[in-house]
Amino acid sequence: MTRYCRISLLAVLFLASACRDTETESTPSTIIHHKTTLKVASEYQENMPVLGTTIRYIADRLEIASGGMLTMKVYEPRELVPSLESLDAVSAGKVDASYSASGYWAGKMPAAPLFSSVPFGPETAEYLAWMFEGNGMKLYQQMYDDAGYNVKAFVCCVLSPETSGWFARPIESGDDLRGLKMRFYGLGGRVMEKLGVAVTLIAGGEIFQALERGVIDATEFSLPTIDQQLGLYNIAKYNYFPGWHQQATLLEMLINGDAWESLAPDQKMLIELVCRDGIVRSITESEGTQFKAMRENADRHGVHIKTWPPQMIDLFRSTWDQVVKDECAANAFFKTVYDDMTQFRENYDLWEKTAFLPRN
Numbered sequence: 001m002t003r004y005c006r007i008s009l010l011a012v013l014f015l016a017s018a019c020r021d022t023e024t025e026s027t028p029s030t031i032i033h034h035k036t037t038l039k040v041a042s043e044y045q046e047n048m049p050v051l052g053t054t055i056r057y058i059a060d061r062l063e064i065a066s067g068g069m070l071t072m073k074v075y076e077p078r079e080l081v082p083s084l085e086s087l088d089a090v091s092a093g094k095v096d097a098s099y100s101a102s103g104y105w106a107g108k109m110p111a112a113p114l115f116s117s118v119p120f121g122p123e124t125a126e127y128l129a130w131m132f133e134g135n136g137m138k139l140y141q142q143m144y145d146d147a148g149y150n151v152k153a154f155v156c157c158v159l160s161p162e163t164s165g166w167f168a169r170p171i172e173s174g175d176d177l178r179g180l181k182m183r184f185y186g187l188g189g190r191v192m193e194k195l196g197v198a199v200t201l202i203a204g205g206e207i208f209q210a211l212e213r214g215v216i217d218a219t220e221f222s223l224p225t226i227d228q229q230l231g232l233y234n235i236a237k238y239n240y241f242p243g244w245h246q247q248a249t250l251l252e253m254l255i256n257g258d259a260w261e262s263l264a265p266d267q268k269m270l271i272e273l274v275c276r277d278g279i280v281r282s283i284t285e286s287e288g289t290q291f292k293a294m295r296e297n298a299d300r301h302g303v304h305i306k307t308w309p310p311q312m313i314d315l316f317r318s319t320w321d322q323v324v325k326d327e328c329a330a331n332a333f334f335k336t337v338y339d340d341m342t343q344f345r346e347n348y349d350l351w352e353k354t355a356f357l358p359r360n
Contacts, residue, residue: 036267038070038096038259041080041089043104045205049225050285054251055099056156058278060277062270070098070267084204090254091149097255099156102140103186104201109147110331113186114338115140117246119320122341124158124248126281126348131155131250134344137339146333150257156275157251159223162243164188166227166236167218170306174315183207183219188245190323191316204230211235220245223286224293233301240306244316251282 018269040059044051059072081089086098087105103116115136122130130136137155171177178196189199202210202219208230210216218236221227233239236303253275260268297303308316328335 007176010165019118035071036263037067037073038255039080040072040074040097040099040253041071041095042074042098043083043086043100043203045075045076046074048204048229049222049289050157050159050282051226053206053285054278054282055253057281058156058253058274061274061277065270065274066267070263074099077205078240082208084201087149087151087254088334090256091151093150093256093258096259097253099251099253101185101251102153107187108326109333111139111143111334111337114334114341115143115250115252117186117188117192117211117249118341119245119323120317121247121347122345124160126345126352127248127250128155128158129348130344132343135340139340143333143337144254151254152257152260154253154255154272154275155250156253156278157282158224158279158286159246159251159282160290161241162222162246162249163220163224163239163241164243164245165218165220165240166232167238167240168236170238170304171240172309172311173312176345180218181216183210183216184245185220186245187320187323187327190327191245191319194319194322208232208235215309217360220231222249224290224297224359225247228293228297231313233297233303237302238304238306239297240308242308244308244313 026210042052042056044055044073046052046056055074059074063071077083080086080095081098084100084104086095087108088101090096090098101116103113105112115131121127131140140155144153165182167180169176174195177192179198180196181198181200182192183196183202184192184199184291185201189201193199200216202216204221204226207216207219207221211219211232212235219232221230221232224239227233227239235242255271263271277358294305298305324338
């Protein structure tokens, strides 16, 4: 069976689930559509593996599925709106849609990172199960609604575990982290702050230059294939695993609420279906391509592939526990979401510990 046959088989399962979960109105047998193009502001360059290729895949599939009557015009970062400002632009109707990660909106909505990646959080299957079979999607949309954003939220891409840092020298203890200037994303960044790291959030296309100029000393960004394309190996030779901060990362597409309501029911369904298809495609691309990049980084570029020792994992975990307590105490909705996710994970444990082979 070819790779694409496997993708199609997985896609069928997701698409069937989408049809089951999505509530639609009864529609006439004939609907007259006007050709509609949604302008999508992407936070990721289109040539980036998984990050960029997924939104291009979604746009291509939507055009084919709709017979060209519903299309997406995907714009590169900063073409339509400045970096990390797409949420406000979509809500205000300045652009029709955006492709990004909810973790970027932590300053606006403290719970936002929980719908993107969670330190020591669920892996891909468990995360998606909470989102689509638990209360995840309901709480996700509620977050935007309660904050006054006029958007419809979709999950459309999932990244496999990320690397947890590129450093210029080995990190052997918490003392080695203190005083570093580091680019870090989401709630993992809060952990690093508590460990004495000066954390900044920089868009992907600006990381290499920041490292080169000494604006930052170290960075994490994404999967090995993506980090490799950014050329991070040229400056930082120590690449650490596992990605304790992002065992799975969900990316989102936001559509302006008015633009969404203007679509016919079958057009809405097509968007939901191609987003589910994008999830399947991103998982297979993530899982099937990382080992090659890791080998090339080590063999060609002299990168040291490092594994965090147990004492560092314990340090990250205990610090994360402190961050969670702080966040839950500071924001009631964060606590609501985190408690719901935690309860789902506790229930999921029965299945996970019983059905899966144990890891070493």
